[in-house]
Amino acid sequence: MLLPPSFSLLVLGLGSTGCAVADWALSHLGDRVSSVTVYGGASSSRDDAIRALEARGARCVVGTEDVQGSYDVCVASPGISEFSPFFRSAAAASCQIMGEPEFAFRLSPERWCAITGTNGKTTTTALVQHLICASGMAATAVGNIGTVSVGAVDGRCTGEWFVAELSSYQLATTSGLHPRVAALLNITPDHLAWHRSHDNYARAKLKLFANMDEDDLCIVDGDDPGIAACASEVYVADRRVLRVSFEDPGTVDAAFVRDGMLVVRLGGEEIELIARDELQLPGRHNVKNALVAACAALACGASPAGVRQGLRSFAPLEHRCQPCGSIDGIRFVNDSKATNTDAVMKALSAYPDDRVIVLLGGHDKGTPLDEFASYVVEHAAGAVCFGGARERFRRALEEADRTGDIDIAEADDLVDAVDVARSLASRGDIVLLSPACASFDQFSGFEERGRAFKAYVDQLRATLESEE
Template identity: 30%
Template structure:
């Protein structure tokens, strides 16, 4: 939606000096729009490159507090990490201020169609896969959002013929009002982020905003195998055309325009409007392994077919796509032991997906920022496949207390010690899997920092 003229007449206060906050501040400032950035953290906690950008552009900003100055601006653009029940946000809304997020504002300035992907897990893999398919098909493709570049950072590089592939979190979607993607994808839904959303219903409501403004010309793709999604869709007025994917051998739902399913080892696609039914690729030809990646591939296929991309381009991209960094990423083999980095696993559901990708003989390194985690999700898979757990971080004692009577558990001081214990606990044919199940903020800046440190330590081993 291109509402540049409408939204160029307002002034903006940006809350948060992270990538999305600085990105939208720069975008607005470059258009001569009055903008002020406010960051509650001290300058020492802000990325140097962001501070330099703000100073070089002469963008007015403050650090160490949110002063009353933000009340002088027409629209407040908040960091997605700030919940709507935050005291400052409530004060701003009570004062009659419009509060939105960077994703919403970026969309209002966007000149081209948007494909949006959400879900508890698998978003990054799926948006990157969709991005590669569209790039290989000749589209001017921009992958952004909650992965890599912020939405606002690519706005100057697009035109009416571009395609934006957007990873969207529940935090970002919660702050939307007019957001209307051409294609929306809902991969899966499991318990997560309840400290922010408070309840599962609130969390699901936020996710469903991805299709809330879509109409009959748009497409909503969802996971037919996800019982929570399938059983709760009836609560929402969905005007978009519906498409779904399943790992079973068919979709018996007349409301679906298109769909993907498995048949005799093939990922198959159908389009009821064209009386089309075709085999796209053998599932064994995918380089990214695991049932979750079959589902992710199906979501990408359905998205690509909506834009009439040829089957052969889709097939070749799927055959060559190697996955994304920090998600069940193979690092190296040491004395017959294969080592994988799954730092992006910030909840047990993600770790469950990783565990299911291997036959067994796993040394599992897990742990991170202390929070309530449901170990029952991974208990049976760990009993079946894990030889030993190495626990790290603030949560290591919780891990030890739950699993000590089920499998051997060793506590490590840090990641370096965890790797040392892991290598001493395995033999040729085993797998070392770093899949934390927790967020990273106790020891690292984010999951990327955590994963990069793990890889650096592994690759330094002689």
């Protein structure tokens, strides 16, 4: 399903996505786009963005979510829920409504490799791009990873792959999106306020595969309970699905670990890659991410030699179990991207032989904590609960710790949490920032939180070194 040869465009939202879509449209005004209208929403206050867009010919409307007029195409920013009155008003005024990745796909539908899942999306997306490029091919990482897809459309070179990290928000409104290679990493409860239910959230994720068939390759974690619960919608007739597991599932298309080696089987042909301990990425979950990325890259045409080299050279991304150095023999790790409980459990599992003091807290998402608290008590030596969520997390941990095996403490904010964690840690321990919460009680996002953590660790190290 392509876009009309010429169309009027409505854009919802004045954030980075909305502005990128409006910018593309204004660059094609009079060519493909007949008019550009941007609705900022009831509380929008981006005067600088509005002036810049209006100077280029856009009509901007703020202070209301009651969309007036008639439009051929509407592109909604991912922060605007499909269940919101704002979205419904725009849909009623538009012939078609979609998210930005769908819009970009319709403009340039060739060679898309898409990645989604509750956790691990960004690492896997970056790794797929890295492996393709290590094979001498062109690839650009787009989508939720930070580069808005539509902004990369006009500059695509011949044969270039778009490796797209897609969130549930972005997938919820897709209809024509058809990647040739796609991976679903896992499904655990998240973003329930936006989707209104876990079932809606899971269905949004599953839309990734909706238009894929036996000529494409769908990749899934064959061990993930959330994916298994949706098996009837994943493993359907005339769809080629590759299962990733630690054990060989015995299928024609598979990826697994055998005798410590990462192995991919495509169409019955096995490709032995590298030893598991050659990966720089820590943790069992990253072994799965590496297998998924290898499958995706090979399906895109990457060479086995390029994939092997890329797997060995890829280092952890910022804010994802990122080492931040040591102070007095205590190692500090920045996992600020862990904004839900499942991500924290995966992070803790990456350090099975270490004593870990984990920093938990921030803006509370209200997710259930019983199972999570039991896991933390079993796998961490200490926990420091900070920020807006600290009391609820502390209570959950205390209820789970029936034998007093874990040190549990509270802190006002992130800096205080680091200080408290240092008092609980000994030489050889790890202080792990893996908060299980959003950051909006103190920071603009997980990136700012992670950099503040690293900056404070650097400050402490410099102060101690100056005193020696």
